[in-house]
Amino acid sequence: MTARHGTRPLPNVARENGERRAGIAPRGESHARILQAIVFTLFCITLADLSLLATAAHAEKLAVASKNFEENRLLAEMFARIIEDRTEHTVERNFDMAGTQLCFEALRTGAVDVYPEYTGTGLVSILGLPSATDPAQVLSTVRREFSRQWDLIWMAPLGFENSYEIGLRKDLVEEHSIRSISDLAPFAGEFRAALGAEFIGRPDGLPGLESTYGLKFGDVRSLQQNLKYEAAGQGEVDVIDVYTTDGHILKYGLVVLDDDRSFFPPYQAAALVRGETLRRLPEVGLALNELTDLINEDRMRSWNLRLQEEDVTVEVVAVDALNELGLITSADAPRSTSTKDRSVWSYMWEERGPLFQRVLEHLGMVGLSLLAAVALAVPLGLFLERQRGAAEWVIRAVGVLQTIPSIALLAFMIPALGVGAKPAVAALFLYALLPIVRNTFTGVRDADPEAVEAAWALGMTPAQVLQQVRLPLAMPFILAGVRTAAVINVGTATLAAFIGAGGLGEPIVTGLQLANNKIILSGAIPAALLALLVDGLLGVIEHWTQPKGLALDR
Amino acid sequence: MTSSKPAPVVELDEVCKQFPDGTQALGGVTLHVSHGETVALVGESGSGKTTLLRSINRLVDPTSGQVRVQGNRVDAGDPIELRRHIGYVPQNGGLLPHWTVEDNVGLVPKLLGWKSDKRNARTRELLELVGLAPATYAARYPKTLSGGQRQRVALARALASDPELVLLDEPFGALDPLTRRGIHDEFLNWKSQLDKTLILVTHDMEEALRLSDRVAVLRTGKLEQVATTDELCSRPANEYVRGILGRHWVGA
Numbered sequence: 001m002t003a004r005h006g007t008r009p010l011p012n013v014a015r016e017n018g019e020r021r022a023g024i025a026p027r028g029e030s031h032a033r034i035l036q037a038i039v040f041t042l043f044c045i046t047l048a049d050l051s052l053l054a055t056a057a058h059a060e061k062l063a064v065a066s067k068n069f070e071e072n073r074l075l076a077e078m079f080a081r082i083i084e085d086r087t088e089h090t091v092e093r094n095f096d097m098a099g100t101q102l103c104f105e106a107l108r109t110g111a112v113d114v115y116p117e118y119t120g121t122g123l124v125s126i127l128g129l130p131s132a133t134d135p136a137q138v139l140s141t142v143r144r145e146f147s148r149q150w151d152l153i154w155m156a157p158l159g160f161e162n163s164y165e166i167g168l169r170k171d172l173v174e175e176h177s178i179r180s181i182s183d184l185a186p187f188a189g190e191f192r193a194a195l196g197a198e199f200i201g202r203p204d205g206l207p208g209l210e211s212t213y214g215l216k217f218g219d220v221r222s223l224q225q226n227l228k229y230e231a232a233g234q235g236e237v238d239v240i241d242v243y244t245t246d247g248h249i250l251k252y253g254l255v256v257l258d259d260d261r262s263f264f265p266p267y268q269a270a271a272l273v274r275g276e277t278l279r280r281l282p283e284v285g286l287a288l289n290e291l292t293d294l295i296n297e298d299r300m301r302s303w304n305l306r307l308q309e310e311d312v313t314v315e316v317v318a319v320d321a322l323n324e325l326g327l328i329t330s331a332d333a334p335r336s337t338s339t340k341d342r343s344v345w346s347y348m349w350e351e352r353g354p355l356f357q358r359v360l361e362h363l364g365m366v367g368l369s370l371l372a373a374v375a376l377a378v379p380l381g382l383f384l385e386r387q388r389g390a391a392e393w394v395i396r397a398v399g400v401l402q403t404i405p406s407i408a409l410l411a412f413m414i415p416a417l418g419v420g421a422k423p424a425v426a427a428l429f430l431y432a433l434l435p436i437v438r439n440t441f442t443g444v445r446d447a448d449p450e451a452v453e454a455a456w457a458l459g460m461t462p463a464q465v466l467q468q469v470r471l472p473l474a475m476p477f478i479l480a481g482v483r484t485a486a487v488i489n490v491g492t493a494t495l496a497a498f499i500g501a502g503g504l505g506e507p508i509v510t511g512l513q514l515a516n517n518k519i520i521l522s523g524a525i526p527a528a529l530l531a532l533l534v535d536g537l538l539g540v541i542e543h544w545t546q547p548k549g550l551a552l553d554r
Numbered sequence: 555m556t557s558s559k560p561a562p563v564v565e566l567d568e569v570c571k572q573f574p575d576g577t578q579a580l581g582g583v584t585l586h587v588s589h590g591e592t593v594a595l596v597g598e599s600g601s602g603k604t605t606l607l608r609s610i611n612r613l614v615d616p617t618s619g620q621v622r623v624q625g626n627r628v629d630a631g632d633p634i635e636l637r638r639h640i641g642y643v644p645q646n647g648g649l650l651p652h653w654t655v656e657d658n659v660g661l662v663p664k665l666l667g668w669k670s671d672k673r674n675a676r677t678r679e680l681l682e683l684v685g686l687a688p689a690t691y692a693a694r695y696p697k698t699l700s701g702g703q704r705q706r707v708a709l710a711r712a713l714a715s716d717p718e719l720v721l722l723d724e725p726f727g728a729l730d731p732l733t734r735r736g737i738h739d740e741f742l743n744w745k746s747q748l749d750k751t752l753i754l755v756t757h758d759m760e761e762a763l764r765l766s767d768r769v770a771v772l773r774t775g776k777l778e779q780v781a782t783t784d785e786l787c788s789r790p791a792n793e794y795v796r797g798i799l800g801r802h803w804v805g806a
């Protein structure tokens with residue numbers, strides 16, 4: 001049964017065009033505005049998360065994800081726009097997710113409905129099958145297996161391949177007359193390679209390359225895509241991994257080597273969609289299907305180059321691309337945002353609107369996670385004070401959470417909570433627990449023992465001792481814990497952009513992709529200021545709540 | 555020897571206390587204290603003085619034996635209620651650092667639900683009694699007081715609900731000798747005004763002899779002698795009692 005969807009993924013095309021309704025404004029947006037205004041007034045007590053839940057009644061909200069590089073983001077934006085244009089559904093964009101595994105997990109678990117994927121990646125990285133050379137055969141294999149195993153559907157390919165390739169500096173090519181990867185192998189030990197983190201890890205990346213060609217680079221470091229080119233251009237590295245459609249290859253004087261042993265499988269780009277989504281909303285399949293075979297390598301390369309060179313947003317290029325393909329005739333192309341010849345400050349000033357939104361999202365995640373953490377950790381700390389035996393174990397267990405690297409913890413949240421703000425808030429919540437539990441517990445436990453003893457002796461009830469003596473005396477410690485947690489979370493929340501949660505990490509991730517320091521700083525500076533502000537504010541609150549009689553301790 | 559006048563305020567009968575870790579802190583203590591009497595508990599560090607005192611207001615529950623206060627078994631009633639009606643001065647005062655002097659003194663009246671007028675009047679009266687002018691001290695925090703002043707506040711707090719019985723655990727232990735001597739005189743003055751039953755822990759024999767009517771000498775959880783101050787000095791029951799008296803005279 002499911003195999004049918006694998007081979008014929010497309011819903012019946014006989015539907016009338018009249019059914020398509022163009023240009024319905026996303027309904028969630030005005031709600032979100034009002035919500036975010038409230039958020040601001042309440043400062044930390046934010047409800048930004050609710051904007052996620054505020055879905056329109058009839059029209060559904062689809063989630064489109066992308067990996068964290070330009071081409072994938074552009075394709076995802078094109079998917080999103082064509083869905084928005086052709087159907088009445090709204091699209092939530094979960095872009096810039098850190099790598100194939102995150103995107104795939106999010107799709108498999110239903111957190112997102114569609115993202116752009118490449119057949120070769122599906123074959124080798126996801127299915128773990130050996131590489132193959134025939135594009136048609138690779139496509140039919142991934143279609144069959146994805147449909148059978150997970151009810152995920154590969155739409156018809158978009159028309160171009162974006163393979164991994166190996167680029168070598170031109171001067172070295174000439175010096176050693178290297179044409180193919182086999183030619184490169186004997187010299188590899190002398191060369192310094194800069195490769196994408198994902199390439200280094202995946203089976204159709206470095207490990208397979210090494211064993212297929214029997215080569216071993218003298219030095220391998222992991223660099224972000226655009227930084228690799230610059231490093232190669234400046235002669236700091238010799239070999240980098242590149243994409244077929246990358247616009248930068250020529251610019252930086254690199255030569256693409258021939259994959260003479262056909263190690264890299266064909267990577268045809270296509271929309272990977274949940275079968276369940278296609279059956280429920282066939283119009284989504286229709287919309288995506290319009291992109292079939294329209295995009296060739298030259299087009300893709302020129303769009304990528306625009307993204308890399310012109311400082312335009314993905315939205316701009318997506319709209320232009322869809323115009324170029326004759327799919328939409330839109331006059332309202334979003335304005336271009338060039339950062340050339342402008343200082344960071346003027347860029348930030350011009351971007352103040354979106355940045356302000358990012359700050360609100362950021363505060364939303366931090367505030368919400370912190371509130372939840374306080375709500376759990378303070379009572380837990382008080383409880384542990386009564387159950388001292390359990391305290392050490394519980395605190396140790398909570399401490400283990402702290403040791404999980406942020407990106408990993410964020411990734412773990414996806415199967416349960418999907419992508420976007422929810423898993424980010426959950427992960428931040430877990431990080432915030434330890435400092436608050438620990439400080440509450442020790443603060444209450446170590447509260448002036450003689451005062452506590454006297455309170456008992458004079459006839460306070462256990463509840464009165466806690467409320468009137470232990471808790472007020474522990475207050476400065478508890479708040480110090482909250483403060484630590486808040487500052488940690490303001491920093492960690494920047495990583496939430498990797499799972500599409502927005503916030504100030506968004507400009508940082510985008511800026512890294514574009515190798516644009518101004519954009520990076522437009523996220524990093526507000527994030528740093530926010531950390532200082534939150535720290536200062538909580539410092540003031542800490543000072544206020546300091547029991548008066550203790551103030552002289554300082 | 556106790557006379558058989560009115561019913562004793564505190565009766566300890568064969569009280570034993572063994573802590574969960576196995577420490578035998580009290581090994582069968584019998585002691586009766588009558589109304590209006592001041593009894594000093596004397597002994598070396600670790601002899602069980604504090605444990606004995608705390609078994610009276612149920613901060614410690616004896617392993618065996620019986621404790622009665624004003625004729626009622628303490629283990630029969632509500633410990634919270636019991637403690638609110640027994641004054642207590644912990645070692646080092648134990649003032650709540652985040653409360654003002656006034657609030658500290660008014661602690662028990664507040665727990666007992668007194669109206670604030672009555673509470674304030676009582677607080678002021680007590681501060682006057684212990685020699686701290688309310689106008690100057692009522693609003694201050696414990697941190698801003700000297701050691702002697704803190705002990706006065708602790709004493710005022712113990713007296714706030716006008717309890718029949720007040721327990722004092724080394725109330726003047728942390729004061730320098732000069733301050734202590736001054737406060738001793740005042741203590742005797744308060745005592746004569748107040749008509750309370752007092753049990754006073756001290757490891758200072760001079761303090762015991764000055765302030766109390768009777769002295770109970772405790773050694774590793776057992777009473778060596780219970781006697782009036784005169785009797786103790788003239789007829790110490792054994793070498794141990796003679797020893798600690800001797801040390802006192804030599805030290806003096």
Ligand SMILES: Nc1ncnc2c1ncn2[C@@H]1O[C@H](COP(=O)(O)OP(=O)(O)OP(=O)(O)O)[C@@H](O)[C@H]1O
Pocket residue numbers: 573574575577578579597598599600601602603604605606757
């Ligand atoms: N909670 C407890 N658990 C175990 N042992 C205890 C506990 N409290 C007191 N003890 C032990 O009981 C014995 C008597 O202690 P207590 O505090 O009554 O002595 P003390 O005469 O008041 O001494 P000090 O003059 O030093 O205050 C000591 O050996 C002490 O270590």
Ligand SMILES: [Mg+2]
Pocket residue numbers: 603604605723
């Ligand atoms: Mg003691």
